[in-house]
Amino acid sequence: MIGAMKKTFNLKIEGKNADRVLEATKHEIRQYAKRERNKPLPAGVDFWDFDCKFGADESSASVVHFAAMTESIDAVVAAGGSSFYVEILAKAGVRVPRPPIEEPDTP
Numbered sequence: 001m002i003g004a005m006k007k008t009f010n011l012k013i014e015g016k017n018a019d020r021v022l023e024a025t026k027h028e029i030r031q032y033a034k035r036e037r038n039k040p041l042p043a044g045v046d047f048w049d050f051d052c053k054f055g056a057d058e059s060s061a062s063v064v065h066f067a068a069m070t071e072s073i074d075a076v077v078a079a080g081g082s083s084f085y086v087e088i089l090a091k092a093g094v095r096v097p098r099p100p101i102e103e104p105d106t107p
Helices: 020-039 066-078
Strands: 003-010 045-056 063-066 083-093
Touching: 003 020, 003 063, 020 045, 020 083, 045 066, 063 066, 066 083
Parallel strands: none
Antiparallel strands: 003 083, 045 063, 045 083
């Protein structure tokens, strides 16, 4: 593991527009991923991958894919949640080559 973000985001901050707070939290998550992806890759590594957890709090967080993080945040907002927990752990990823596709014999 290289980098980690473990944070509880509060969506209802007195004196701030809720929509702006929501966009700021999404922006912070995207910026973290961007910073991690821009770090130099170690030898033998193809890309930076992320292990993610999302939930109402740290104890109830479950594994989600990084691409589904925004949808999870939107679901919390739609349900009227006031905060959520995000854990993102950056790790080295290696691409696995696809097996060759066998083409059927044509007469």
